[in-house]
Amino acid sequence: MKLRTMLLASAMAASAAGFAASVHAADIKEVQMLHWWTSGGEAAALNVLKQDLAKEGYTWKDVPVAGGGGEGAMTALKAMVAAGNPPTASQILGYYAVDYAEAGKLGDITELAKKEGWDKVVPTALQKFTTTNGKWDAVPVNIHSVNWVWINKAVMDKIGGTEPKNFDDFVALLDKAKAAGVIPLALGGQPWQEATMFDSVVMSTGGSDFYKKAFVDLDESALKSDTMKKAFDNLAKLRAYTDPNYAGRDWNLATAMVIKGDALVQVMGDWAKGEFKAANKEAGKDFVCYRFPGTDGSVIYNTDMFAMFKVPADRQAAQLALADATMSISFQSAFNVVKGSVPARMDVPDTAFDMCGKKGIADVKAANASGKFVGSMAQNYAQPPAIAGAYHDVVTKFFHGEIKTSDSAVTELIKAINAAK
Amino acid sequence: MTVSVAPIAGAVNPKPRASLRARFQDGLPKLVLAPSFAIILVFVYGFILWTFFLSFTNSKAFANFNLVGLANYQKLWTWTFESDPPSSWYTALVNMGLFGGLYISLCLVLGLTLAILLDQKIRGEGVLRPIYLYPLALSFIVTGTAWKLFLDPGIGLEKAVHDWGWTSFKFDWVVNPRMMIYCVAIAGIWASSGFVMALFLAGLRGIDGEILKAAQIDGASGFAMYRRIIIPIMRPVFLSALIILTHLAIKSYDLVLSVTGKNPGGAAELPSTFMYSYTFTRNQMAVGSTSAIIMLMTIAAIMVPYLYSELREKQR
Numbered sequence: 001m002k003l004r005t006m007l008l009a010s011a012m013a014a015s016a017a018g019f020a021a022s023v024h025a026a027d028i029k030e031v032q033m034l035h036w037w038t039s040g041g042e043a044a045a046l047n048v049l050k051q052d053l054a055k056e057g058y059t060w061k062d063v064p065v066a067g068g069g070g071e072g073a074m075t076a077l078k079a080m081v082a083a084g085n086p087p088t089a090s091q092i093l094g095y096y097a098v099d100y101a102e103a104g105k106l107g108d109i110t111e112l113a114k115k116e117g118w119d120k121v122v123p124t125a126l127q128k129f130t131t132t133n134g135k136w137d138a139v140p141v142n143i144h145s146v147n148w149v150w151i152n153k154a155v156m157d158k159i160g161g162t163e164p165k166n167f168d169d170f171v172a173l174l175d176k177a178k179a180a181g182v183i184p185l186a187l188g189g190q191p192w193q194e195a196t197m198f199d200s201v202v203m204s205t206g207g208s209d210f211y212k213k214a215f216v217d218l219d220e221s222a223l224k225s226d227t228m229k230k231a232f233d234n235l236a237k238l239r240a241y242t243d244p245n246y247a248g249r250d251w252n253l254a255t256a257m258v259i260k261g262d263a264l265v266q267v268m269g270d271w272a273k274g275e276f277k278a279a280n281k282e283a284g285k286d287f288v289c290y291r292f293p294g295t296d297g298s299v300i301y302n303t304d305m306f307a308m309f310k311v312p313a314d315r316q317a318a319q320l321a322l323a324d325a326t327m328s329i330s331f332q333s334a335f336n337v338v339k340g341s342v343p344a345r346m347d348v349p350d351t352a353f354d355m356c357g358k359k360g361i362a363d364v365k366a367a368n369a370s371g372k373f374v375g376s377m378a379q380n381y382a383q384p385p386a387i388a389g390a391y392h393d394v395v396t397k398f399f400h401g402e403i404k405t406s407d408s409a410v411t412e413l414i415k416a417i418n419a420a421k
Numbered sequence: 422m423t424v425s426v427a428p429i430a431g432a433v434n435p436k437p438r439a440s441l442r443a444r445f446q447d448g449l450p451k452l453v454l455a456p457s458f459a460i461i462l463v464f465v466y467g468f469i470l471w472t473f474f475l476s477f478t479n480s481k482a483f484a485n486f487n488l489v490g491l492a493n494y495q496k497l498w499t500w501t502f503e504s505d506p507p508s509s510w511y512t513a514l515v516n517m518g519l520f521g522g523l524y525i526s527l528c529l530v531l532g533l534t535l536a537i538l539l540d541q542k543i544r545g546e547g548v549l550r551p552i553y554l555y556p557l558a559l560s561f562i563v564t565g566t567a568w569k570l571f572l573d574p575g576i577g578l579e580k581a582v583h584d585w586g587w588t589s590f591k592f593d594w595v596v597n598p599r600m601m602i603y604c605v606a607i608a609g610i611w612a613s614s615g616f617v618m619a620l621f622l623a624g625l626r627g628i629d630g631e632i633l634k635a636a637q638i639d640g641a642s643g644f645a646m647y648r649r650i651i652i653p654i655m656r657p658v659f660l661s662a663l664i665i666l667t668h669l670a671i672k673s674y675d676l677v678l679s680v681t682g683k684n685p686g687g688a689a690e691l692p693s694t695f696m697y698s699y700t701f702t703r704n705q706m707a708v709g710s711t712s713a714i715i716m717l718m719t720i721a722a723i724m725v726p727y728l729y730s731e732l733r734e735k736q737r
């Protein structure tokens with residue numbers, strides 16, 4: 001009896017699960033979204049989008065991802081797509097979008113993009129990631145840039161520093177801080193952070209044309225040039241200004257050192273501003289932001305995008321609504337004010353932004369016009385993940401002394417890049 | 422649960438179902454085991470074969486079927502000998518040797534010592550045992566983060582000792598890429614030796630007291646008794662402890678990432694982190710699969726002869 005009851009119960013459970021699945025498929029007024037903006041300001045910013053969609057009658061369903069950062073989410077996404085059950089859209093970074101597009105997993109929102117004229121308002125270099133063969137398959141949510149330095153204003157005033165205009169100025173400023181007994185450079189010694197800083201150092205040492213030739217074109221003569229060696233030497237100079245315990249530190253702890261005034265400056269992307277905001281610090285009053293010395297006028301960008309997956313016809317309306325809402329001027333402004341980044345459309349008014357945001361918006365426009373808007377190598381926007389990973393390896397090994405000279409660093413860099421191609 | 426239900430069902434009307442019941446009881450173990458057998462067949466051995474196949478392709482972000490022969494193995498083979506500057510794979514192998522060797526041997530030694538000490542019929546054993554066992558209840562990521570904070574020279578042990586007045590004390594292994602792997606071993610040993618102790622303690626309690634009494638009458642000293650009688654009797658416990666520790670060492674991933682903080686200087690690489698990063702973040706799935714197969718082969722090369730010799734001896 002009991003055995004039969006159990007069998008019956010399990011059969012019922014199985015059919016109930018099947019029933020639930022079929023109900024699910026019929027539900028078209030729902031946006032399934034995979035993202036890792038789950039904490040604090042980012043979650044609040046995303047809430048704006050949820051409300052915009054709710055007004056149009058679409059419900060929002062987060063695809064749960066175990067673990068915090070983007071890595072876990074990318075693994076979960078890969079599994080979902082491989083199983084033929086992609087979400088409506090997913091937060092995605094750099095070349096991962098290209099990978100999915102090339103594998104034919106992304107949908108097509110070109111019609112909407114044409115109607116709204118996105119190709120005119122989104123920076124040209126960025127469209128490499130949102131379009132495939134002229135077809136739009138992703139929408140950019142923001143533009144981050146990595147060539148920023150974040151300075152504690154009180155410490156800066158105390159040591160009598162001024163804005164550094166080139167790399168030598170920067171070193172002089174760091175010396176001043178060191179003499180005053182402050183930790184000059186707050187750094188988290190993790191491969192991606194060191195590589196992100198090196199992006200700026202290369203830009204500062206060689207200029208944007210050199211950066212493009214070396215990292216976007218992977219031109220071997222540029223990669224092994226004396227300029228690249230000089231960039232590695234400049235990076236080595238910065239090592240002397242960190243505190244001894246920097247290895248393995250998380251980026252936000254390094255930002256906290258600047259916020260508290262223990263350290264003078266952090267070289268970090270503009271997501272660092274979110275940490276200042278969370279600590280109730282005001283741009284211009286408590287902290288200042290400059291472009292990494294010697295890179296003013298250039299923007300080394302990375303961006304968060306929503307990749308639009310190829311979904312069945314009954315889910316496409318929700319997908320288009322999501323894309324449209326994401327690209328709306330009001331959302332782009334509201335989201336990026338909170339996130340610390342700048343809007344991915346160049347026609348969003350900068351009135352709601354602080355001084356760093358205003359500068360960021362102006363810089364993006366200027367850099368796009370002058371062709372100095374380039375992807376970050378460290379953040380997977382200049383090269384695919386395999387090559388960016390090789391770059392991380394070489395930079396971090398050099399920074400921690402496993403690779404001893406800038407000569408062998410460039411040799412290793414070329415070798416690692418070729419092995420990853 | 423199902424197993425306990427069956428006899429009751431039979432007991433209700435025993436006569437006509439007698440033969441059916443016998444057949445049912447005969448088949449039940451197979452029936453119950455069948456799903457897990459099928460699942461293991463597909464999800465363990467099936468996917469091992471799939472990974473093996475992928476290691477001969479040039480799969481990148483997604484699996485593909487373009488065979489490239491042994492190219493991936495060649496790549497890893499050359500990386501195995503690149504020591505200056507160390508390739509990530511070389512570092513991973515060296516670290517595996519260091520971490521695995523220290524972790525397994527020290528866990529065994531500490532676990533056995535603790536078990537022997539606890540077995541001296543001391544008072545308060547009931548309190549001490551769970552205290553030693555407790556670290557196992559924490560996930561490795563919590564263990565790793567706690568140890569990272571504890572060993573951090575700026576806020577942890579070194580600072581505390583400095584504050585107590587011993588200012589020349591220096592312990593900065595956790596921020597020194599070359600010494601980091603030892604910190605991972607420390608955290609791992611802390612987490613697992615209590616568990617090994619529990620295994621040995623169970624083994625010690627299972628030893629027949631008569632043998633020990635006989636040895637005592639023959640005049641064996643305490644040390645000789647452990648060395649010649651007790652430890653040899655516990656050989657099967659060593660086998661289980663070794664198997665558990667080896668697989669924990671080889672698959673440890675969260676521990677190394679949380680203690681070292683995302684592999685600074687590329688110095689905290691382990692085969693597991695190498696495999697994960699190549700497969701999932703660097704989109705070089707074929708290289709990742711190759712490293713996974715090499716890991717499997719290495720483990721098999723160590724464990725199969727050992728298991729074979731241990732199990733054959735038991736049969737004799």
